[in-house]
Amino acid sequence: MSLDDLTRLVTDPAIEYRPEVRWWLAEGLHTDETLLREVDTAHRLGFGGMEFLAMDEAGIDHARYGWGSEEWTHDSHVVVKETTSRNMAVSFTSGTNWANANLPTITPDHPAAAQELDVVTEDLGPAGSRSGLLPRVDLDAEAPTTQLPGHRGKVTEQHLVAVVAARVLEATTLDLQSVVDLTDQVRDETLEWRAPADGQWRLFVLWMHGTGQTASPSASVNYTVNYLDRDGVEAVIDYWTSVVLTPELREQISRNPRVQMYMDSLELSTYGAGGLFWGRTFAEEFRARRGYDITVWLPFLLRSVPFMAVSTTYHYDVREEHRVTVEKVRFDYVRTLTDLYIENMLRPFASFLHDNGITLRSEISYGLPFELTRPGPEVDGIESESLEFGAQIDAYRLMAGPAHLFGKQYSSETGATTRNHILDHRFYDQIIATQLAAGITKTVLHGWASTAGAEGVTQWPGHEGMWSRFSERFDTRQPAAEFYPLWNKAIGRYQAVLRQGRPRIDVGILRTDHFTDNTIGLALTDSEGRRIQDEDAYGRMWMRDRQNHWWQDLDMQDAGWTYEFFDGSLLPRDEVSFTDGLVQPDGPGYQALIVYQETLDANVAAKLLQWARQGLKLVIVNGARELKWLVAGQHTTHHQAAARTPGLDGRDEELAQTMAELRALPTVAEVHDPAHSRQALRDLGISGRAEFTTGNQSVLSHLREDGDLLHLYLYHFLYETGEPTTVEVALPGIAAAHRIDAWSGDIRPHHGVRHEAGRTIVTVSLAPGEMALLTLDRAAAQPTGSDPVTAKPLQEISQWTIAVESWDAGDLEVISEDRGLGYETREERPLTAITRLDAGHGPLRPWKDLPEVGPEVSGVGEYTATFTLDQAPAAGTRYVLDLGSTAGALGCVQVNQGVVKGFDTSCPQVDVTGDLRPGQNQVTVRVSSSLNNRLLARGYYDAIPDIIASFTGGNETQQTTVHGHGLLGPVRLLQETTTS
Template sequence: MYMDSLELSTYGAGGMFWGAHFAGEFRERRGYDITPWLPFLTRSAPLMASSTVYHHEPLEAQRATVEKVRFDYVRTLTDLYIENMMRPFAEFLHENGMTLRSEISYGLPFELTRPGPEVDGIETESLEFASQIDAYRLLAGPAHLFGKQYSSETGATTRNHMLDHRFYDQIIATQLAAGITKTVLHGWASPAGGEGVTEWPGHEGMWNMFSERFDTRQPAAEFYPLWNDAIGRCQYLLRQGHPRIDVGILHTDHFTDNASGMFFVDADGNRVPDEDAYGRDWMRNRQNHWWQDLGMQDAGWTYEFFDGSLLLRDEVTLGGDRAAPVVQPDGPGYQALLVFQSGLDADVAKLLVEWASRGTKIVLVNGTSELKSLMLGTSTKHDLAASQTPGLDGRDAELAATIEELLKQPSVTTVDDASLTVDALRDLGVTGRAEFVEPNENVLSHLREDGDLLHLYLYSFLYETGEPTTVEVSLPGVGAAHRIDAWSGSVAPYGAARVSGDRTILTVSLAPGETALFTLDRSQGAGSGAPASDSVVTQLDDWSIAVESWDAGEMELITEDRGLGYEAREVRPHTSVTRLAAGTGSLRVWKDIPEVGPEVSGVGEYTTVLDVASVADGARYLLDLGSTSGGLGSVRVGEGPLRGFDTSHPVVEVTDDLVAGSNTVVVRVASSLNNRLLARGYYDDLPDVFSHHLAGPELMQQTFVRDYGLVGPVRLIERR
């Protein structure tokens, strides 16, 4: 059973979630009467909980107390949501042979991570969290702590049919770096729909303001099997063993900003296209939202968030020896915990003292800030970490005494500047498991441990603004290194590895947007290979070019009569495909080819002959396509199979396909439907969801003619 995000609204002037028994539940759980505080709890929330604006604010002298009451109110809502909805719902499903996969909390004023243990799978989504690593770290904590499948509803944006395939690949690549290992493609999966409301290219099952629909209406559908296989191989490898996360960050949030993936404006209030915001802003402009210092990320360390109360559950344990204890050894195996919010539960603080006495490394970080609302440009500041309990429980003095005891432990320290966090952790003896030898601002990593095997995922995430980068990754242990090609499934010894003490260092070069998979087998001795060297065999400049132009075809009427007195009718739009021969010549984008032009979408086919004098024994041969304008596609060399490629770094190994002499090369590359739909006027009356959901004049979607096709340069590379 799948449970989507919580998008409930309240009606009435108070704007509160309430019920006949709520006041009694509150008194029983919190120990005081909520009634006198109701004026400070009434609110407006025009879009999700993160947009909450309280109707009445207290005097400054009363603010601390009122904020505690507000916390107690939403904590009670979370309690009741877990106890009266999530837990019995999951039990009912289990009794009937089903499991529950859920987008557990965001959207309503419930704590984001506390419901995690109640479900079988935790899901996030790209529509509401865009392509931001910090947003996906938010739910990674409960997923990894409790061994839940971490998945994402992926691919929805507000740019219907406009964007190249690379855009969606980069979302998935970002999510893999946070430990998401199940991609659920978003969108209505059938082009057929109701008669009278369905037009080409297909039924818009979730309004035409939202995309994307990964079905046969897309020119890229021809290549989806290759793409799905590649994603599946990544996800399979990254499900093996256990995640190895370096640092767990205690983080409580009842008002998570889950609208950060939908609404983009610049400083002047102008609409920023999704593709620009995803590719150039926030994490790709040195700005993370929740833990905002980038020192750990640049060092190759991994971290994620969870509510501190989850550590109190019986399922969570401390393991390892005193010199290097880890939290949840069979889960994320945190080597250290970090506390930065001003509020900390008194019972959680007591647990931290106990764990610190057993050697757990803990850092308290003062003077931090985290995102409150991206739309409103607001943040929450934390001057002093763990300086008060979050609720009105009268335990502030007790917490202060507990923190004083905590700071006496030799495995605990505090810093007043978040930029000192990595140094503080190093001083406590923490080393990143997949640590970069030198800081790197371009690369994210994720590590899994399966006995003697370490599986490493790397992602060069500055796909719009970055340059090629080389990173050295230091892994614990000595063994044989292998690189896995997600597109072919091949596993090859990796020569750019060396031993340094008791660690293995991989030297990896990545293009912007490129991902890479490695396995270090510590049951074997270190490999004896050398780093590979590349040389260009030839460049392919002359191509026979044809484009299969897609446009509206006939409507197929589908009827069904079950003898119930009515006939069901729907239509399925078909696509008319016209092959446009563009002659022979150099590679260019379609809009610059006279026989094709700016109004065409579809699939381009490029054919040439590759002459090779000889094929060297022991060498590997790679066909580097240069650029496909972000389009998904395939390559066939000679009699070899169809091979897919990474849309950011389209390089295909053709060693097994190449023969001495002449080799026919066929490259096929798909486009989006943007240019055809733009020419048809599809976007003229298509509202922009940004203006649709906010007050003000309704604006239409804005797009332009996109670059399509293989543009190269295409080169054959010999690697030795």
């Protein structure tokens, strides 16, 4: 790409670069009128695509409108057709709690349904004997509740898998050496056995049965499919082939090159005492892959998982001398789960989708005891989520590894919080800004809902879709929707530029974990159980309190070095190469790798040795600490890196020999404190590609290389606690530097450039929360340096005429539809009443402090003022209108009759150079708010449960206070000049 190509790209970024939305449909209830209006509105507001799914809607006939019904099929066709006609992307949604991941064609007893391994125990005293039928699982017992959605349906069949006995040393400690497999002694589900005379014994009777997990809404009872045996995916493929993918739908799909299946988080549950995911082929597959029988180890795998895999607790343990052995077996179990998920679900499902013109985008492995990065090569797009990982940079770096290694589109579901209509827009902008710093270039907003919903249950501001206690809505109920076209175009410019070329990541960090904490965004209570609000946690804690979660030393980050994580077992794949000193040179181009965890696969170590002999730079780091589970305050310290293999493969000595050979190589360094890692890398000859000349604790960066162009993204991430900062970034090559204004699409020369020692050094000043996007052109003829600019205030605009468009509940519109099927579909659509409140002329103050407006108002404020320029704007001088603060709100600026321009919510400045004239100038600023103040005044939050309280057994409602919305200023006209 040339600079001219880049200019064309950012002038009006194509629709495929714009943010998309997750659309929560009220099952199949929406009328065609509503569906058409919503798709057209999303397109008009600048969104690039819609991902749709059925949400449970109260007060309607699920058999008529649920997933799988004729109404749902019809609505799906309408959505696909209408998005396609507007060149928008469209995504079906798959996930355990969205009914279309489950099937009406199976029962829990079918092998295609999800299976679990359950257990019943018997205790025997010394020399105690038992005979007769083995105890069975009571499938009629009430299923335990879980913190995941869904519930257990009726399960009727169970199949004996194994019977194992073990001597009990203490209540939950078993004698490993005593374990005996009695399965071969079972006859017709009966067992006669006498326990040895030495101590108390426990008999473990292990049965496989369906989990029975189902979810609503659907037209019939749909059961969760089996993700481990091939039966599950074959049943899904058969159902989609024969029922869902009608000729009409296939025809529409063929017209749209951006049809996707989005596989949401795998919120699978087990309900029995065993807590183990299982399948009819699991034991056989385990033996073939791991080289030993799993049966005698089953008592040590029994577990409880109240919420996501990270919450796993094992029921039984062993003496300390055997603990590592059992940990190896537990690793082998979950590694096998990951293998089967990849081979028996993702791979064939992706192949089927591709054959039908659909790509697969997935939150791979989320929520289950699966490795999180290893499935990356199997999907077309890798998706992260702002909620589950609390929008933390280390979490985004985790998923960036496989995305960049294999050239996958890296996206994130963005905007799910535990608040509703409360947070200012800047909060969500900061999530997106953090994502961009990790290489995420597709934002899928969570989410969108029509304001229309079922009769009798839909109230203003409209049908909620994703529960009123959870997430945010980026649709027309928001006063900010007026400014979404400007906002979507700005985010589209960032995403367009940062998809060009290839990422340049300095360091790859090997990290394997089957229980990665994906509950960070719910860790919102303090040590005394008090609720921490999202805005405080995201803005002041965790990464913004200098507490990264997995690589906790911040020396590389503070130096501008970039790094990301991935499972080392991805390195031996054929698609991954080491050439010219770089790992995956056509991908992230890691200059070095880091090994820090106590376990390392022997095959991975062998690959590292092979590459290190060819010049790979490797640092072995001992003593690193990483997060295990934030809610519980648990961390893991890896005292010695690569001390053993993770599984029970008998290769510890082989690993030790390989590591000894590695340590002897000149390209390998070892440190005993993570804080020494960067210096060790520097001693090996490594430097950051976009390195800060001096340390900076406020800025994150991301770099893309696109031929002669380098695209540099910078972000001041301390948006609540930081101060303005200036950073110098040194980049390779002699280049001309350009600054891209994402809000206007302008590309202008960047001032603050010098060249030395074959590098270009750019100086960038950033306000807290501000993003910057620069492009360096190394093909430019004789690039020269330039001094930084300084902004001189010309005048402050202190007096404004103020009016606020106050939003409140209006009339209720009824929408009806008769499609000739013998019934009428009716929706209610709450309308918004907008009242203009004139607040007179005077200084800027929050709306709540304006007598004519007050603390109960949400909406859009309009501010007008005039100011005088004594002379015409000087040629070559840039004039900037600095709004000071808009209370984190979206808005726009227009000077005289110039173009309406948007602005960064953290640094609301607008280039008005071309709009000024000598003499009197008029400026109009429009600023939106959230619905917080109006909903608070209406008592809306009195009935909204706090989702965090519900997890801990409380009954508190969401708490909020009156916000100080409005243009707060000070508003100043700045003149930018270069220093001498």
